Structure formats: structure tokens, C-alpha cells
Amino acid sequence: MRILVCISNVPDTTTRVKFVENSTKLDTGGIQWVINPWDELSLTRALELKDDPANNIQQITVAHVGLAGAEPTIRKALAIGADDALRVNADPTEAYFVALQLANVIREDPYDIILCGIESSDYNGSTVGGMLAEFLDIPSVSAVSSLNIENGEVLIDREIDGGKEKVTASMPFVAIVQKGIAKEPRIAAMRGIMMARSKTLKVTEPVSTEPMTEVLEFHMPKPHAACKFIDPEQPKQLVELLHNEAKVI
Template sequence: MKILVCISNVPDTTTKVKFIDDFKKLDTTGIQWVINPWDELSLTRALELKDDASNGIQSVTVAHVGLVGSEPTIRKALAIGADDAIRVNADPADAYFVAVQLANVLKLDSYDLIFCGIESSDFNGSSVGAMLAEFLEYPSVSSVSGVRIENGVLIINREIDGGKEILTVPIPVVAIVQKGIAREPRIAAMRGIMMARTKPLKVVEPIIVDSFTEIVSYEMPKPRAACKFVDPENPRQLIELLQNEAKII
């Protein structure tokens, strides 16, 4: 079985984002770029599955749509343990555009289990995984919190409201992953970092396609009113404020 992990390159999640050009563009000054957190967990789980030889995983490949500037993030994925990588050489215009490019990667080379994070922490679209599956007419499972292989059969946990479902799925399949898939993201060891330099990173030219959507401007959240402090000795006042001022309980 071959695994493909789709990764997105996002600002570190502690970044205080700022915008330039009249709120039309992200100010990338000083931003630390990282693997999207859910994609990192997917990669970790993919590698855990490969570590257990009885699962019969031949390879773990990462795929990314982005310009050359995102190669450090791809190299990081290789350092963590992916065997090889594919970069589609294009600015990721929107989710639809990215899904078209990833679908093309899967047409050039086949994979059995495709991981996508439930969303990217920059655009919060929750879109690419299911779009990709629709392009390929593959089944997909969303809200995945666990993946294992038993006797060659893929078993997936899907979070539902107030519980979970356990599914058996055929391959190929797209697993759209959220929290729980792996406990902690795997960290690159020194040996991995050395090896990553020589691992194959294939660059593919994009398919020409128009995006469906476009961000025309950004806005900062409205600042919240200053916090009103209540005497710790008299929390009753808090409840009264919530009742009479906020009218929320």
C-alpha cells in the first residue's frame, strides 16, 4: 500500500497576522512557515503505519502545491520521515485550484491511502480533501480520528456528534483527518534532517485552471470591550452581570 500525505505550508499558529497593501495582502515579514498542524499529524500517523512492517506500507509520499519558497516545509516533512515529495509549482490560488493539481498528481502516479488535513490553519476552508475525492470519484471519510490496518483492511474512526463510527473502507480512499489521528506530531531527528537533503523532491508543472474564488481583502477582528473585573471574594456579582447586563443566563 502506498500513502500520499497532502501538506499545506502555513504561518506558525502563534503568528499575529498583519496585512499590507490596504489589507489586500498578508505581511509575510518575520513569519515562520510550518506544516499545517493536521497535515503534520497525518504524516505522523502515516509513518507510524509504515513502521509496523505487518501493515505492508511501501512508501509515504508528501504532495504540496506551492512555489519554491515552500521547499523548506517540504524538506521538513522529508526530515520527519517521508520517503519522497512532489511539489506542484504554482501559487495555491484557492481550494478548487489546489484540488485540481493534487488530482493530477494522483493521475500521474497511483496511491492507495490519501491523507488530507480537515482544514488549513490559514484559510480554514475544510475543502481540499473532499474536492480531491470528488475529482477522482474516490470514497472519502471526513472527521477521521483514527486509521489502522487489520489483515490488509483499512479501518477508520469517524467522529460524529456525540460519539464515533468505525468504518471499513476500500482503497483507494481519501481520509480527511482531524485531532486524535496521532498523539503528538513526530519531530525530525538529526539523522532525518541529514537524509532529507538527498531524498527525491519532484517538481511538477501545474495544470492551467481558473480558481473559483478569490480573497479581495482582509479585516482584523473587532477589538473586544475591555474586560470587566469582578471581586474574587464576591463571584455572585459575576452571575448578576451575566444575568442583568449580558442577559446571557
């Protein structure tokens, strides 16, 4: 069995973002780039599954659509334990474009399970995984919080409003993964970092497509009024303000 983990390269989640060029572009100065948190958890889960020989997983590949600047992030995924990597050499302008490129490379060389994080922490679209599955015309299961293989059958926990469903899916499929899939992201050990240097990172060129969407301008959230502090000896005042002023209780 072969697993593909799609990864996105995003600013560290504590970054205070700023924009340049008339608020049309992210100011990348000083930003530390990381594997998108949900993708990192997906990779961790894939590696956990591979650790159990009963699951018979031969290969875990990571795929990324992005320019050469993302290679340190891809190498990090290899250091954590992925066997090899693919990079489609293009600026990931929008989800539709990214999903189309991924579909294109997967059609050439199919995988049994494709894992995508539920969203990237930059554009928060939650769209690449579903789009990819539709391009490939294969099933998708979204909001996946657990994935196990039992006797060759894949068992998935899917979060629904106020609960969970246990779902099976026929391979190949795309699992769109959220919190819970793995406890903590796996960390690269020194041996992994050394080995990552010699693992294969294949670069392919993109196919062209018309853009569907385009970001015209970024805005910062409106600053809001300063916090009104209430005397800790008089918590009752807070309840009165919420009732009479904010009118929320």
C-alpha cells in the same frame, strides 16, 4: 501499499497576522512557516503505520502545491520520515485550484491511501480533501480520528455529533484527518535531517483553471470592550451581571 500525505505550508499558529497592500495580502515579514498541524499529524500516523511491517507499506510520499519558498517545509516532512516529495509549482490561491493540481498528479501515479488534514490553519476551509476525492471519483471519509490496518482492511474512526463511527473504506480513498489520529507530531532527528537532503523532491508544473473564488480584502476582528473585572470576594456579582446585563443565563 503507497500512502500520499498532502501538506500545506502555513504561518506558525502563534503568529499575529498583519496584512499589506490595502489589506489584500498577508504580511509575510517575520513569519515562521510550518507544516499545517493536521497534515503533520497525518504524516506521523502514516509513518507509524509504515513502522509495522505487517502493514506492508512501501512508500510514503508528501505532496504540496506551492512555490519554491515552501521547500524548507517540504524538506522538514522528508526529515521527519517521508520517502519522497512532489511539489506542484504554483501559488496555492484557493482550495479548488490546489485540489485540482493534486488530483492531476495522483491520476498520473496513483496511491492507495491519501491523507489530508481536516483544515489548514490559514484559510480554515476544510475543503481540499473532499474536493480531491471528488476530482478522483474515489471515496472520502471525513473527521477521521483513528486509522488502522487489520488484515489488509482499513478501519477508520469517524467523529459524528456526540460520538464515533467505525467505518471501513475501499482503497483507494481519501481520509480527512483531525485531532486524535496521532498523539504528538513526530520530530525530525539529525539523521533524518541529513537524509532529507538527498531524498527526491519532484517538481511539476500546474494545469490551468478558472478561479472560483478570490479574497478581495482581509479585515481584523473588531476590538471589543475591555474586560470588566469583578471583585474576587464577590463572585455573586458576576452571576448577576450575566443574568441582568449580558442576559446569557
